[in-house]
Amino acid sequence: MVAIRPAQATDLKAISALDLRLTGSDKPAYWREMLAPERHFLVAETGKGALAGFIAGEVRAWEFGQPAAGWVFAIQVDPRTRLRGVGSALFDALAARFKEQGVTRVRTLVDRKDHLILSFFRAQGMTAGPSLQLDKELP
Amino acid sequence: MKLQTATRLGLYATLELARDPARTLSSADLAERFGVSTHSLAKVLGTLSAAGLVQGGRGAAGGYRFIGNRRRITLMDIVALFEPAPGNRAKEPGEDTEIGTALQRVLTEIDEIAEATLRSVSLETMLKHPM
Numbered sequence: 001m002v003a004i005r006p007a008q009a010t011d012l013k014a015i016s017a018l019d020l021r022l023t024g025s026d027k028p029a030y031w032r033e034m035l036a037p038e039r040h041f042l043v044a045e046t047g048k049g050a051l052a053g054f055i056a057g058e059v060r061a062w063e064f065g066q067p068a069a070g071w072v073f074a075i076q077v078d079p080r081t082r083l084r085g086v087g088s089a090l091f092d093a094l095a096a097r098f099k100e101q102g103v104t105r106v107r108t109l110v111d112r113k114d115h116l117i118l119s120f121f122r123a124q125g126m127t128a129g130p131s132l133q134l135d136k137e138l139p
Numbered sequence: 140m141k142l143q144t145a146t147r148l149g150l151y152a153t154l155e156l157a158r159d160p161a162r163t164l165s166s167a168d169l170a171e172r173f174g175v176s177t178h179s180l181a182k183v184l185g186t187l188s189a190a191g192l193v194q195g196g197r198g199a200a201g202g203y204r205f206i207g208n209r210r211r212i213t214l215m216d217i218v219a220l221f222e223p224a225p226g227n228r229a230k231e232p233g234e235d236t237e238i239g240t241a242l243q244r245v246l247t248e249i250d251e252i253a254e255a256t257l258r259s260v261s262l263e264t265m266l267k268h269p270m
Contacts, residue, residue, distance in 0.1 A: 119258075
């Protein structure tokens with residue numbers, strides 16, 4: 001089983017490394033910003049103290065005209081510890097923090113070609129939200 | 140989104156059987172539950188059986204049970220057994236015109252979203268969170 005706790009500056013190296021390994025993009029400054037006090041940045045740790053995964057999110061009001069909701073910005077689980085409920089434990093821990101802040105909805109954006117992460121959020125009971133994301137390449 | 144009758148029956152039958160994999164239901168039981176003919180359901184069960192999702196059969200009285208993996212099988216897996224694959228569609232007249240191409244882009248966008256949605260919902264998710 002894993003333990004969930006708030007991320008600290010000392011976790012950033014392992015977080016960046018896990019993210020780089022899974023996404024191929026290195027963005028240490030982005031992860032450092034997730035430590036901001038208004039954000040929730042949580043890590044899952046194995047019994048041996050290794051990083052099993054992390055989740056980041058924040059309560060935001062009136063983003064794109066929508067009333068306050070908890071936004072999940074990122075979630076990653078080490079493939080070696082997948083299928084053991086690490087992702088669900090991280091999601092539940094973040095959702096509990098959102099509820100403590102008084103919001104009743106959780107929201108995220110997903111690459112529609114990424115079936116793995118889409119299925120994960122579906123399995124948490126999430127369905128299509130009220131917004132449609134639009135996009136255009138600038139000339 | 141419009142699904143063919145066979146597709147809807149395939150989804151109904153798979154989900155009903157997957158609800159309790161230990162339970163056996165005949166095509167007559169399932170047909171009665173969904174208010175359709177035993178014949179149309181027997182055909183659908185034949186397709187599901189050939190795909191390795193259900194097992195059983197032998198006439199109207201023979202029972203079927205679910206033998207797939209609820210966590211791995213998605214709604215898209217069932218839909219794909221009955222609906223033509225999006226890329227396999229015959230070209231419609233006018234598709235090569237400028238307007239036809241522009242319209243096709245919109246229709247493809249809708250298909251991609253529909254497919255992503257169907258692919259993201261496993262049978263397990265569907266049965267755990269009836270929406």
